Amino acid sequence: MSAKHAKPNFSQSQVSEVLKRLFRVTASEIRSLPSYDDQNFHVVPVDGGEYVLKIMNAEDSKNPALIEVQTHAMSFLYQNGLPAQTAMPTASGQLMSLEEIDCGYGCQKYLVRLLTYLPGTTISKVPLTPQLLYETGKTAARMDLILQEMEHPQLSVLQRENFKWSLSNFTMLEAFLSVLDGDPLQEVVKSVIHQYKSSVVPKRSGFRKCINHGDFNDLNVLVQPDESDGYKISGILDFGDMNSGYYIHELAIAIMYMMTEHPNPIEVENAEYLMISSKRGIFILRQLWELRKEQVEKVWFESAAQFSDRK
Template sequence: MAEKHSKPNFSHSQVSEILKRCYNLTTLEIHSLPSYDDQNFYVVPVEGCKGVLKILNSEDSEDLDLTEVQTFAMSFLQQKGLPAQTVLPSTSGQLMSLEEIDCGYGLQKYLVRLLTYLPGTTISQVPSTPQLLYETGQMAATMDKVLQEMRHPKISILEREKFIWSLTNVSLLEPYLHLLDGDPLQEVVKSIIHQFKTSVEPQRSNFRKAIIHGDVNDLNVLVEPDGNDGHRISGIIDFGHVQRDYYIHELAINIMYMMIEHPNPIEVGGPILAGWESVLPLKEAEKDCLYVLVLSRFCQSLVLARHSVTLHPENEEYLMITAKRGVYIVTHLWTLGKGQVEKVWFESAAQLNKKMAV
């Protein structure tokens, strides 16, 4: 039953004890932060220096090497001037600690790290202006481009071939489709998976491989006011999906999640695409597959959220955040069709690029 309870459920007193024992910090304030399958706490110690204590789920805690490389990626980006969190060492100089604790499900091992706190609010909570969307696409592309310079002796572990959240593995959703039995969404998802197999997979050899963040979503991008009634990006968080995959997958993931809170979702693609191409212009094959890849990410998000709710019903509200509007958006985009959606995206991207060039 390990999978059933892989999400940690640490109490505030357990968090305080870890902070004291591992970091010699006395807790003044602790707040839970939302998380998909880990546990995050905003902590303020008496000694100053706010932080985020991140406790990995017991399943991911088994892969120390993967977490080590992801932690290194965060630090690498921060050294290159990007607003990524970094991990603070414990009193013994360790960047992570494997804690064996009973948080309600018997003794299990959980990887614990103390991260720097980045100021700002999630981008989901502010208006998505074309300028901010442009900067989001630009930031995602810049980050992935910088990640290609990263060197680490265990870097091959990022070849996560069976990773269910990789856009390479959309067909791995098929065993979960029964969760949509009786729901009209099931036919839409089946059609998109078929389209993915027939139109994306044959072109994959023309995509550019890269190390990508893999989850530049509306809850993982932080913003703060820019002083001109707008916002600027102040942080990129959550590197749990870092993988060796394809550039175009990052762009599709970014577009998909930024649609969720937007009043007119189809308008999101153009500005993000323009920002992305200001750093990494797309190849024809990548452009041609973008529409189906965006819809495929909706399928992953909606189907895997249903699956997670069966495992963690107590976390349903957070797990189903995307689902509330996601069903409407993916159905609408599928009904509009590739030609119409691409026309909106590519034309507005071209207009924005022209405007930015002036």
């Protein structure tokens, strides 16, 4: 099965049928939502409320244990005060259902969940003030600390050894260097990988381990206006990249994605999809490499000092 056929392509009628059969929900409105690998729908039932129907891609649906742990993590975070979605049970009491449906590529199996709806707009659409960046980093840190307390009999599925989106597997990028043949950027990327091997890998045994969200990006963090004319974090989305990693990985991912949105990316310290991250990311990578480590750290540490006395 090709990757392009792994992503579900449910029709409105198929979505309506699944909602009625699995969740006893009759929708007055069904609206498609953005998704990279899966298919998401905003659902408004006739009797009120709002939900998100999430249909996992066919490849990830082959690993229900992993999806179960992700679903449990979302609920655990919600129970501990963070704005994460929770799964609604089916009519038979299950939190997800494996459905075999033909949505244009022949019959395939897709894991389906009905999640609570979180209000807000993505952080990518609002001004990134120092205060909001601080709150973003604080939320990421709190999330990882809470996840460290989570228990589940299948936590071992988060040891995703060949998962290319885990920073523990950063050197897997070497297999793709040929894509940059003839591009001066290739030497920069090679140098970054070399730095990782020489400066990070030898020290990794001293890093503090944790469970990473793994994709704490500008499209997975929701915000709402607060009482001080700023914004507050109102939602954390998409736990599909969860993996066993390190606290420093979550920080690095959050910083990188906030940089793609900030008008002056070097000032982001503790803090559509492919087009935004790749185009903007290339510019930022070049800028960081030209400034060198000492200058970047000077800017970051000076900025971070403004928040060092906050809890």
